[in-house]
Amino acid sequence: xxxxxxxxxxxxxxxxxxxxxxxxxxxxxxxxxxxxxxxxxxxxxxxxxxxxxxxxxxxxxxxxxxxxxxxxxxxxxxxxxxxxxxxxxxxxxxxxxxxxxxxxxxxxxxxxxxxxxxxxxxxxxxxxxxxxxxxxxxxxxxxxxxxxxxxxxxxxxxxxxxxxxxxxxxxxxxxxxxxxxxxxxxxxxxxxxxxxxxxxxxxxxxxxxxxxxxxxxxxxxxxxxxxxxxxxxxxxxxxxxxxxxxxxxxxxxxxxxxxxxxxxxxxxxxxxxxxxxx
Numbered sequence: 375x376x377x378x379x380x381x382x383x384x385x386x387x388x389x390x391x392x393x394x395x396x397x398x399x400x401x402x403x404x405x406x407x408x409x410x411x412x413x414x415x416x417x418x419x420x421x422x423x424x425x426x427x428x429x430x431x432x433x434x435x436x437x438x439x440x441x442x443x444x445x446x447x448x449x450x451x452x453x454x455x456x457x458x459x460x461x462x463x464x465x466x467x468x469x470x471x472x473x474x475x476x477x478x479x480x481x482x483x484x485x486x487x488x489x490x491x492x493x494x495x496x497x498x499x500x501x502x503x504x505x506x507x508x509x510x511x512x513x514x515x516x517x518x519x520x521x522x523x524x525x526x527x528x529x530x531x532x533x534x535x536x537x538x539x540x541x542x543x544x545x546x547x548x549x550x551x552x553x554x555x556x557x558x559x560x561x562x563x564x565x566x567x568x569x570x571x572x573x574x575x576x577x578x579x580x581x582x583x584x585x586x587x588x589x590x591x592x593x594x595x596x597x598x599x600x601x602x603x604x605x606x607x608x609x610x611x612x613x614x615x616x617x618x619x620x621x622x623x624x625x626x627x628x629x630x631x632x633x634x635x636x637x638x639x640x641x642x643x644x645x646x647x648x649x650x651x652x
Contacts, residue, residue: 375619375622376521376621377622377623377624378517378623379629380632383517383632383636384632384633384635386520388639391642391643394643400646402430402431402462403433403460404422404431404432404433404460404462404488404638405434405460406419406433406434406463406466407436407447407451407464407465407466408436408438409447409473410438410439415467421635422464425638429639431639431642438450441470444472447473448477448478451481452481461645462488462638462641462645463487463488464488465478465482465489480492485506485645485648487645488642489506489638490506490641495507495508496542499545502545502549504546504549505648507542508542509638509641510577510634511539511542511543512633512640512641513636513637514546515550516636521622525552525573526551527552528552528553528572528573529573530573530574531555531573532547532575533557533558533564533568533578533584534598540558555567555571564588565588568584568588569587569589569590572594574589574593574596576598576599576609576611578610579599579600579610580601581603582611582612583599583611584610584616585612586612593619593620594622594623595611595623596630598610599611599626600626607627609625609626611626
Protein backbone atom coordinates (compact mmCIF):
# COMPACT_ATOMS: atom_id res chain seq x y z
CA UNK A 375 0.00 0.00 0.00
CA UNK A 376 1.27 3.44 -0.99
CA UNK A 377 -0.04 6.66 0.53
CA UNK A 378 -0.32 9.30 -2.20
CA UNK A 379 1.50 12.42 -0.99
CA UNK A 380 -0.37 15.42 -2.39
CA UNK A 381 1.83 17.94 -0.60
CA UNK A 382 4.99 16.50 -2.15
CA UNK A 383 3.49 16.64 -5.65
CA UNK A 384 2.15 20.15 -5.01
CA UNK A 385 5.64 21.35 -4.09
CA UNK A 386 7.05 19.76 -7.23
CA UNK A 387 4.45 21.45 -9.44
CA UNK A 388 4.93 24.86 -7.83
CA UNK A 389 8.66 24.51 -8.47
CA UNK A 390 7.98 23.73 -12.14
CA UNK A 391 5.63 26.72 -12.48
CA UNK A 392 8.17 29.01 -10.81
CA UNK A 393 10.92 27.84 -13.21
CA UNK A 394 8.72 28.42 -16.28
CA UNK A 395 7.77 31.92 -15.14
CA UNK A 396 11.42 32.82 -14.52
CA UNK A 397 12.73 31.31 -17.77
CA UNK A 398 10.06 32.96 -19.92
CA UNK A 399 10.13 36.19 -17.88
CA UNK A 400 6.33 36.09 -17.60
CA UNK A 401 4.30 38.73 -15.80
CA UNK A 402 1.13 37.03 -14.59
CA UNK A 403 -1.57 38.38 -12.32
CA UNK A 404 -4.35 36.61 -10.44
CA UNK A 405 -7.40 38.59 -9.26
CA UNK A 406 -9.33 37.02 -6.38
CA UNK A 407 -12.77 38.34 -5.42
CA UNK A 408 -13.98 37.50 -1.92
CA UNK A 409 -17.51 38.55 -1.00
CA UNK A 410 -18.39 38.39 2.68
CA UNK A 411 -16.62 37.20 5.78
CA UNK A 412 -16.40 33.40 5.50
CA UNK A 413 -13.50 32.16 7.64
CA UNK A 414 -12.78 29.08 5.51
CA UNK A 415 -12.73 31.23 2.37
CA UNK A 416 -10.17 33.54 3.96
CA UNK A 417 -7.89 30.55 4.55
CA UNK A 418 -8.30 29.35 0.95
CA UNK A 419 -7.55 32.83 -0.38
CA UNK A 420 -4.49 33.08 1.86
CA UNK A 421 -3.19 29.76 0.50
CA UNK A 422 -3.59 31.03 -3.06
CA UNK A 423 -1.77 34.25 -2.19
CA UNK A 424 1.14 32.31 -0.70
CA UNK A 425 1.39 30.09 -3.78
CA UNK A 426 1.36 33.14 -6.06
CA UNK A 427 4.10 34.80 -4.02
CA UNK A 428 6.24 31.66 -4.18
CA UNK A 429 6.03 31.15 -7.94
CA UNK A 430 6.27 34.85 -8.83
CA UNK A 431 2.67 35.69 -9.77
CA UNK A 432 1.17 38.98 -8.68
CA UNK A 433 -2.05 38.53 -6.69
CA UNK A 434 -4.69 41.24 -6.25
CA UNK A 435 -7.43 40.68 -3.66
CA UNK A 436 -10.82 42.36 -3.86
CA UNK A 437 -12.53 42.10 -0.47
CA UNK A 438 -16.19 43.00 -0.79
CA UNK A 439 -18.71 43.51 1.99
CA UNK A 440 -21.38 40.82 2.38
CA UNK A 441 -24.02 43.39 1.42
CA UNK A 442 -22.40 43.95 -2.01
CA UNK A 443 -24.96 43.59 -4.78
CA UNK A 444 -24.76 40.98 -7.51
CA UNK A 445 -24.62 43.78 -10.06
CA UNK A 446 -21.53 45.23 -8.38
CA UNK A 447 -19.81 41.83 -8.40
CA UNK A 448 -20.54 41.40 -12.12
CA UNK A 449 -19.33 44.94 -12.83
CA UNK A 450 -16.04 44.20 -11.05
CA UNK A 451 -15.61 40.99 -13.04
CA UNK A 452 -16.30 42.92 -16.24
CA UNK A 453 -13.61 45.43 -15.31
CA UNK A 454 -11.11 42.64 -14.63
CA UNK A 455 -12.11 40.87 -17.87
CA UNK A 456 -11.08 43.98 -19.78
CA UNK A 457 -7.83 44.54 -17.88
CA UNK A 458 -5.03 43.12 -20.05
CA UNK A 459 -2.72 42.85 -17.04
CA UNK A 460 -5.06 40.33 -15.34
CA UNK A 461 -4.26 36.75 -16.38
CA UNK A 462 -6.84 34.94 -14.28
CA UNK A 463 -9.92 35.69 -12.16
CA UNK A 464 -11.34 33.71 -9.24
CA UNK A 465 -14.67 34.39 -7.54
CA UNK A 466 -14.22 32.65 -4.21
CA UNK A 467 -17.05 30.33 -3.21
CA UNK A 468 -19.31 30.45 -1.25
CA UNK A 469 -20.88 33.86 -1.78
CA UNK A 470 -23.75 35.42 0.23
CA UNK A 471 -27.18 33.94 -0.47
CA UNK A 472 -28.44 36.95 -2.46
CA UNK A 473 -25.71 36.41 -5.07
CA UNK A 474 -25.98 33.76 -7.80
CA UNK A 475 -22.46 32.30 -7.87
CA UNK A 476 -22.92 30.48 -11.20
CA UNK A 477 -24.27 33.58 -12.91
CA UNK A 478 -21.44 35.77 -11.63
CA UNK A 479 -18.62 33.28 -12.23
CA UNK A 480 -20.13 32.58 -15.64
CA UNK A 481 -19.34 36.14 -16.73
CA UNK A 482 -15.59 35.55 -16.39
CA UNK A 483 -13.95 35.31 -19.83
CA UNK A 484 -13.19 31.67 -20.55
CA UNK A 485 -9.46 32.26 -20.92
CA UNK A 486 -9.29 34.00 -17.52
CA UNK A 487 -11.40 31.35 -15.77
CA UNK A 488 -8.60 29.57 -13.88
CA UNK A 489 -11.15 27.69 -11.73
CA UNK A 490 -12.45 26.08 -14.95
CA UNK A 491 -16.15 26.58 -14.21
CA UNK A 492 -17.42 28.67 -17.13
CA UNK A 493 -19.67 27.16 -19.77
CA UNK A 494 -16.97 27.26 -22.47
CA UNK A 495 -14.40 25.47 -20.34
CA UNK A 496 -16.85 22.78 -19.22
CA UNK A 497 -17.92 22.33 -22.86
CA UNK A 498 -14.28 21.93 -23.91
CA UNK A 499 -13.86 19.26 -21.22
CA UNK A 500 -17.02 17.55 -22.49
CA UNK A 501 -15.63 17.61 -26.05
CA UNK A 502 -12.21 16.26 -24.95
CA UNK A 503 -10.52 19.58 -25.77
CA UNK A 504 -9.22 20.18 -22.29
CA UNK A 505 -7.94 23.67 -21.59
CA UNK A 506 -8.76 25.22 -18.24
CA UNK A 507 -9.96 22.18 -16.31
CA UNK A 508 -11.58 22.49 -12.84
CA UNK A 509 -8.67 22.43 -10.41
CA UNK A 510 -9.70 19.58 -8.09
CA UNK A 511 -10.38 17.34 -11.08
CA UNK A 512 -7.10 18.31 -12.70
CA UNK A 513 -5.36 17.62 -9.39
CA UNK A 514 -6.84 14.11 -9.15
CA UNK A 515 -5.69 13.26 -12.67
CA UNK A 516 -2.22 14.68 -11.97
CA UNK A 517 -1.85 12.59 -8.79
CA UNK A 518 -2.73 9.43 -10.71
CA UNK A 519 -0.25 10.35 -13.45
CA UNK A 520 2.54 11.16 -10.98
CA UNK A 521 2.15 7.77 -9.31
CA UNK A 522 1.90 6.07 -12.73
CA UNK A 523 -1.57 4.71 -11.99
CA UNK A 524 -3.18 3.53 -15.22
CA UNK A 525 -6.58 5.06 -16.04
CA UNK A 526 -7.22 3.66 -19.53
CA UNK A 527 -9.44 0.60 -19.45
CA UNK A 528 -10.02 0.82 -15.70
CA UNK A 529 -13.40 0.92 -14.00
CA UNK A 530 -13.68 4.23 -12.16
CA UNK A 531 -16.49 4.59 -9.63
CA UNK A 532 -17.22 8.19 -8.60
CA UNK A 533 -19.36 8.84 -5.53
CA UNK A 534 -20.86 12.32 -5.79
CA UNK A 535 -22.32 14.22 -8.74
CA UNK A 536 -21.52 17.81 -7.75
CA UNK A 537 -20.56 20.48 -10.25
CA UNK A 538 -17.09 21.04 -8.78
CA UNK A 539 -15.79 17.44 -8.69
CA UNK A 540 -18.22 14.67 -9.64
CA UNK A 541 -19.62 15.86 -12.97
CA UNK A 542 -16.40 17.24 -14.51
CA UNK A 543 -14.44 14.19 -13.29
CA UNK A 544 -16.77 11.93 -15.29
CA UNK A 545 -15.58 13.57 -18.52
CA UNK A 546 -11.92 13.81 -17.49
CA UNK A 547 -11.89 10.07 -16.80
CA UNK A 548 -13.78 9.22 -19.99
CA UNK A 549 -11.35 11.40 -21.97
CA UNK A 550 -8.66 9.02 -20.69
CA UNK A 551 -10.62 5.93 -21.78
CA UNK A 552 -11.86 4.81 -18.37
CA UNK A 553 -15.21 3.10 -17.88
CA UNK A 554 -17.10 5.33 -15.46
CA UNK A 555 -19.90 4.65 -12.98
CA UNK A 556 -21.39 7.53 -11.01
CA UNK A 557 -23.08 6.97 -7.65
CA UNK A 558 -25.09 9.42 -5.56
CA UNK A 559 -27.67 9.66 -2.79
CA UNK A 560 -30.32 7.81 -4.81
CA UNK A 561 -28.04 4.97 -5.92
CA UNK A 562 -29.10 1.47 -4.96
CA UNK A 563 -26.52 -1.21 -4.06
CA UNK A 564 -23.74 1.35 -3.40
CA UNK A 565 -21.51 -1.19 -1.65
CA UNK A 566 -21.82 -3.65 -4.51
CA UNK A 567 -20.93 -1.02 -7.11
CA UNK A 568 -17.96 0.24 -5.09
CA UNK A 569 -16.54 -3.27 -4.90
CA UNK A 570 -16.26 -3.30 -8.71
CA UNK A 571 -14.04 -0.21 -8.79
CA UNK A 572 -10.41 -0.32 -9.87
CA UNK A 573 -10.29 3.37 -8.93
CA UNK A 574 -12.78 4.64 -6.37
CA UNK A 575 -13.24 8.40 -5.97
CA UNK A 576 -15.41 9.72 -3.15
CA UNK A 577 -16.41 13.40 -3.11
CA UNK A 578 -19.33 13.54 -0.70
CA UNK A 579 -18.16 15.06 2.57
CA UNK A 580 -19.58 12.30 4.74
CA UNK A 581 -17.20 10.81 7.32
CA UNK A 582 -16.61 7.04 7.27
CA UNK A 583 -18.79 6.56 4.21
CA UNK A 584 -16.29 4.17 2.64
CA UNK A 585 -15.65 1.05 4.71
CA UNK A 586 -13.46 -2.01 4.23
CA UNK A 587 -16.36 -4.07 2.86
CA UNK A 588 -16.78 -1.59 -0.02
CA UNK A 589 -13.23 -1.87 -1.35
CA UNK A 590 -11.97 -4.41 -3.85
CA UNK A 591 -8.60 -5.91 -2.97
CA UNK A 592 -5.90 -3.85 -4.73
CA UNK A 593 -8.13 -0.88 -5.55
CA UNK A 594 -6.96 2.75 -5.77
CA UNK A 595 -8.91 5.06 -3.45
CA UNK A 596 -9.04 8.82 -3.98
CA UNK A 597 -10.71 10.62 -1.07
CA UNK A 598 -11.90 14.13 -1.92
CA UNK A 599 -14.31 14.51 0.99
CA UNK A 600 -13.64 17.01 3.76
CA UNK A 601 -15.49 17.02 7.08
CA UNK A 602 -14.77 18.00 10.67
CA UNK A 603 -15.20 15.44 13.43
CA UNK A 604 -14.19 16.36 16.99
CA UNK A 605 -12.28 19.36 15.60
CA UNK A 606 -10.28 17.08 13.29
CA UNK A 607 -10.33 17.17 9.47
CA UNK A 608 -11.35 13.80 8.00
CA UNK A 609 -12.32 12.42 4.61
CA UNK A 610 -15.03 10.08 3.34
CA UNK A 611 -13.02 6.93 4.01
CA UNK A 612 -12.35 4.96 7.16
CA UNK A 613 -8.66 5.39 6.32
CA UNK A 614 -7.04 3.11 8.92
CA UNK A 615 -9.59 0.39 8.24
CA UNK A 616 -9.20 0.27 4.45
CA UNK A 617 -5.61 1.35 3.77
CA UNK A 618 -4.12 -2.16 3.79
CA UNK A 619 -6.65 -3.34 1.23
CA UNK A 620 -5.59 -0.66 -1.31
CA UNK A 621 -2.60 -0.39 -3.60
CA UNK A 622 -2.80 3.43 -3.42
CA UNK A 623 -4.82 5.76 -1.20
CA UNK A 624 -4.98 9.52 -0.58
CA UNK A 625 -5.02 10.75 3.01
CA UNK A 626 -7.16 13.61 4.32
CA UNK A 627 -5.64 16.07 4.85
CA UNK A 628 -2.58 15.98 2.60
CA UNK A 629 -3.91 14.14 -0.45
CA UNK A 630 -6.10 15.85 -3.04
CA UNK A 631 -6.46 19.13 -1.09
CA UNK A 632 -2.96 20.55 -1.66
CA UNK A 633 -3.27 19.89 -5.40
CA UNK A 634 -6.08 22.39 -5.94
CA UNK A 635 -3.90 25.45 -5.38
CA UNK A 636 -1.08 23.95 -7.46
CA UNK A 637 -3.49 23.43 -10.36
CA UNK A 638 -4.62 27.06 -10.16
CA UNK A 639 -0.98 28.07 -10.68
CA UNK A 640 -0.72 25.69 -13.65
CA UNK A 641 -3.99 27.01 -15.05
CA UNK A 642 -2.58 30.55 -14.92
CA UNK A 643 0.16 29.43 -17.31
CA UNK A 644 -2.50 27.87 -19.55
CA UNK A 645 -4.57 31.08 -19.35
CA UNK A 646 -1.57 33.08 -20.54
CA UNK A 647 -1.15 30.73 -23.52
CA UNK A 648 -4.85 30.98 -24.38
CA UNK A 649 -4.75 34.76 -24.23
CA UNK A 650 -1.79 34.88 -26.61
CA UNK A 651 -2.67 32.02 -28.93
CA UNK A 652 -6.48 31.84 -28.76
